[in-house]
Amino acid sequence: MPVPLLKKVLPAQTRLSLRQFYWLSRSWLYVGNKVYCPLCEAAFRTFLPFGTERRQQALCPRCHTVERHRLLWLYLTEQVNITQRSLEVLHMAPEPILQSRLKRLLHLRYRSADLTSPVAMDHADIQALPYPDATFDLILCSHVLAHVPNDAKALQELRRVLKPTGQLLLQARLHPHAHTVEQPNAITPQQRLQAYGQADRFRNYGQDFGQRVAAQGFSVEKVEYALTRTPEEQTRLGLGNGELIFVATPSRHEAQ
Structure with missing residues (x-):
């Protein structure tokens, strides 16, 4: 049966389960002990290339997580x-393996949300979240904000539903230029593809990402957590180069 027809016939969750079974069935080809994925807790002879730029040692052969997922799990x-x-x-745009690990922790009161994801527990727009004020102790938001039309509004909503003592953990793809690139005339998917290299992006973040978050009422700490490991451990765990976690907490003025 052709793949497009399968997408129409099979529910999204079923398709995901089939993909995961396929990944698991092929992972034995890479069995070894040179690298280790802390998310699926399996060792392999190598991680796989991934991304349009073909990053080496990036993709786990078994659970298909990449550097940022493994780094975040270690931090958590x-x-x-x-x-x-x-x-x-609250887990925005949940990654399936990470959601699966978190849902197993029965002491957590866990919700996931996304506008379109078939694995998210709640169908919700990050720019207008359906949760009461000060609901969550911890919010995870990885590589989401660049795909949101109004990232300032999204950050305001995340701050609203975060407890005054809570933490928002953010990850984003950062470009080397100093300032975030936004082109107001890039309206259609084709125009956004040309402007940002991806049709569903609304901006390319620069090195000012932390300042943009702070402007919406947060105190922000930039954490390069891979540096807590030796270079040999970074390679074994496939943590990549320059992956950052932005730890944002409501600023005192905004939390009052």
């Missing part, structure tokens, strides 16, 4: 202590 387990604490957690 080691710094947030996610496996022990009782927290209200």
Whole structure:
């Protein structure tokens, strides 16, 4: 049966389950002990190339996570202590393997949300979240904001539903230029493809990403968590180069 027809016939969750079974069935081809994925807790002889730029040692052969996912999971387990604490957690645009790991932690009160994702628990627009004020202790938002028409409004909503003592963990693809690139005339998907290299992007973030977050009422700490490991451990865990986690907390003025 052709792939387009399968997409019409099979529910999205079924298609995802089939893909995961396919990945699992092929992962034995890469069995070894040179690299280790902390998310699926399996060792391999190599990670696989991934991305349009074909990053080497990026993709886990078994769970298909990449550098930023593994880095975030390590931060959550080691710094947030996610496996022990009782927290209200919101996960925007949930990555399937990460959602699966978090949902297994029964002490968490976990929700995931996205506008279109078939695996998200709630169908919601990040620019108008359906949750009461000060609901969540922890919000995860990885590589989402560049795909949102109004990222300032999205950040305001995330701050609104975050408790005054909560944390928002952000990840984003940062370009080397100093300032974020936004082209108001890039309206159609084709125009956005030409402007940003991807049809569903609304901007390319520059090195000012942290300042843009802070402008919406957050105190922001930029964490290069891979540096807590030796170079050899970074390679074994496939943490990549220059992956950052932005830890945002409501600023005192805004939290009052």
